[in-house]
Amino acid sequence: MPHGDDVTTPPAVVPSPRLPHPADSAPLPPLPPLPALPPFPEPAEPRSRGKLVLTGVLALSAAVALGVGAAFIVHDEPLDAPAEAAASIAPAAPIEQANAVLSRQAAALLRGDEKAWLAAVDPRQPKLLARYKTMFRSLRALGVSHFQYQTSIANDKSAAGSLGIFADVAYCLAGDNCVKERGADSAGPPIIAQTLKLKTVKGQWHITSVNNQRRALEHQPVPWENNALATAEGKRVTLVALQGEKDLHRLLPIAEQAATTTDRFAGLVGNPQQRYRIYLAGRKNWKVWYGGIKDQWVVGYALPRNEAGTDVVLNLTKLRNDERLLATTIRHELGHVVTVGGVRRGTRDGTSAMWLKEGIAEYIGWHPRPATASWRRQAVRDAVHSSRPPTSIAVDALGENASAEEGDAFYGLGHFAADCMARKYGERALFTFVRLHLRENRELDPASQEAFGTPFQAVDKACVAWIRDRA
Known part of the structure; x- marks a missing residue:
């Protein structure tokens, strides 16, 4: 199954419900650029470990090499060590x-x-x-x-x-x-x-x-590790591809227009972007970059890189000749960048609130067209008129073994839910709700009360009926 926030082509397949996690191991302390200074006889008790501390007018630091980096130790002794000490300096390890x-x-x-x-x-x-x-x-x-x-x-x-x-x-x-x-x-x-x-x-x-x-x-290799890359710079987007990619500059205006649309929603959730970076992966690198995607129907994903930002990767083989699908996919993935990109620890994991994460990305991806224009409408119609129709817009995240039809319906239901909230309460209220729930980790009911002025139970009931009527 793919990882990250994905876009699928019709007929859609099930995207992975997992957002990538940061590296499990903590960065080690910075390494000293030069070998350690010679030790002094009978040094004073260290006042601090793990950082350089300045004490009084002058503080001397001696870097002690460790297997995991270096520790800095402060010495307050005067610079009057015997001359013999200089002759006994050991070579750097x-x-x-x-x-x-x-x-x-x-x-x-x-x-x-x-x-x-x-x-x-x-x-x-x-x-x-x-x-x-x-x-x-x-x-x-x-x-x-x-x-x-x-x-x-x-x-x-x-x-x-x-x-x-x-x-x-x-x-x-x-x-x-x-x-x-x-x-x-x-x-x-x-x-x-x-x-x-x-x-x-x-x-x-x-x-x-x-x-x-x-x-x-988990998400290696990154594109720059082993590939000669070229970039095309727009006002809002940097497109990145292998050197020699003939369509790099042709596709830049499409990405620029998508970014301009997305910028508006970034402002509504209070997460403006300096610029967006989009990698265009060919057939081989699509299966390699950031761990690779093997599902043949997935055409794009957004991959958070801690607080540094979120990279978007597109399957250029599938999108090169379909400008409408390309534009929709870019808006969807940039929608993830602005709504859930850059969140700090303590916010919701990859499966929590997936219905809203994917629903709001679909809303941005299809904007200004309504959910009824989506190719997922039929799957939504089948779901709401089935023998077991959804009873809430906050449906559970997709399981690993969900079918393609279930995945298509899941994305479509999320899109319809976002569309319903925008039409009933206003688009600004919808994105206030998104900000509170996805970015600020507020529970559904408090977020709904603040954004819509009504309990989430009332919003939920109204939108379930709205979707059933319009699908």
Whole structure:
């Protein structure tokens, strides 16, 4: 089953009810860019661990290399250590040296220095150099604004001059809301997982291999890991595809118009977007990017990247030659971006309130056409006139084994429910309800009372009858 918030073509299939979850592991503390300062005799008791603290006029920090990063310890001793101490400074440990190489590489990426970025890679491996060159150029095309390695030792029994490293790469791209640290109410920046091997080459540490599969997270690989990407920039949208995609600029005006429509709804829920990023996946990459989609009927999904934002991925093979379906799909997926994108921890999970999440995305996707114009109308008619018609618009989320007809009816019922609330209480009231329930985690009845001025039970009863009459 697909993951994320999906759009299906007629006849529709069942979308996954799950929204992607943030990475399970917390980011490790930032790595020191340089080897640790020499220790001082009988240091003072540390006043703080995990961050650099300035005490009085001068504070000296010594970075202590750990398997999971570095701790910073404050020293208040005067700088009067014996001269003999300088002669006994131990060379930096391999992990410290490797971390310094990775830190310099990350800094080179952010300042656009391709030569310095590639200096971290084994110069004897042309294929590996080419891969890192592609990664550099794709990340720069996407406007990378944050890139940080967070490492731990993968194998503490490595041979001399060799080191295995588990590296989590925290990153942000242009337009992201880049929360760089994980906290109580934030999952921090998006992360990919790598396994790196580094070796000394002519006395210098270099990356000799990178494996994105051994430790890949659920939604890996991300598009920029292994692909040469090109972008088309509009006023509101960045389209991203493989280099050489002939339709990239032709499709940009369609996406721009869809984004303009969606911007209005973003304002109604109080979640304006800097810009939207949409990936156009060909046949092969559709099955690979962000873990891939294998269901042949799904044509698009929206994938949250923590608070950084939400990426939209479209199945270009299915949408390339159907501009109406393309526009509807883009509006639907951007509808997810503005209504549930960027919510913080504590808000509803992927299955809770799925009827409203998908219903409001369908409402935005088909706007300004009513629910009765949707290709799902027949499935809704069959459902409401069946032997077991729905008794509430807040229907349960789809199960993993739901049929295609059940999935089509589910999306259609959500669309009809949203349309009913807009027509009975006004569109602004509908999106106030969406904001309160989906983004602010208010329960149905308090959200209904504030948005519509009436209990949800009354709204529910009225809309069940409205749908039955119009389907």
